[in-house]
Amino acid sequence: MTLLNSINPSISYYHLRSNINISSLQTLFSNIPKDPYIQEGYRYKSLARCRVKENIIEKQPHRPLYQNKTINPINGGLVRVYPEIDNLDDAKEAILLFSNAFKIDYSYEILVQAQRTKCTDKAGGITTPEGFHRDDIAFLGILCINQYNILGSETQLKDNQGNIVFRKVLNPGEMLLINDSKLLHYTSPITLKNPESNQFGFRDVLIISSAKEFVNQDPNFAKN
Secondary structure (H helix, E strand, O other), rough: OOOOOOOOOOEEEEEEEEOOOOOHHHHHHHOEEEEOOOOOOOOOEEEEOOOOOOOOEEEEEOOOEEEEOOOOOOOOEEEOOEEOOOOOOOHHHHHHOOOOOOOHOOOOOEEEEEEEEEEEEEOOOOOOOOOOOOOOOOOEEEEEEEEEOOOEOOEEOOOOOOOOEEEEEOOOEEEEEEOOOEEEEEEOEEEEEEOOOOOEEEEEEEEEEEOOOOOOOOOOOOOO
């Protein structure tokens, strides 16, 4: 299991380059349902909520998603109902890494989303229809699971002054930990890399988030 101590509150993001074991996470995407709130049909999503106590993950009651229109101009103001991820055991390593890095207390809920963006030979896939944005939370983790037959999907982070401080295509197993209050995030659209070999491509990510504020950070931890 990949270990990570807490993140210093002065740090806006941390790019975890060492690969996380993602083999068990493939099951989350084997029958992932289509997102009914994206009319173009390129996105698939399921989610679950949990809390962490002494490295034990406790699943919480399933609830819809809701964001204000000022935060999400695409789907803001809608109560979005998604199917639940039945079992979070396969995501345990990623959830604990996120929880330990940001010192998420048991009193704060963690949202876990499995999300696929798909493209075909007829249409691309828009990974971030909101453009550069915040999710109105405290902390965000993006773990890449699959990149299949696609071009694009460059993840970018922008500070409050409009400067791009990070840009990279995340490879499977790479994770980006973000202080959502300090940075806006965005990922570029995807198109087919080789339409002759297959007529579709996709990008799978596990998105983990919490509204928890920083506590008990290690001051010796540095941005990598």
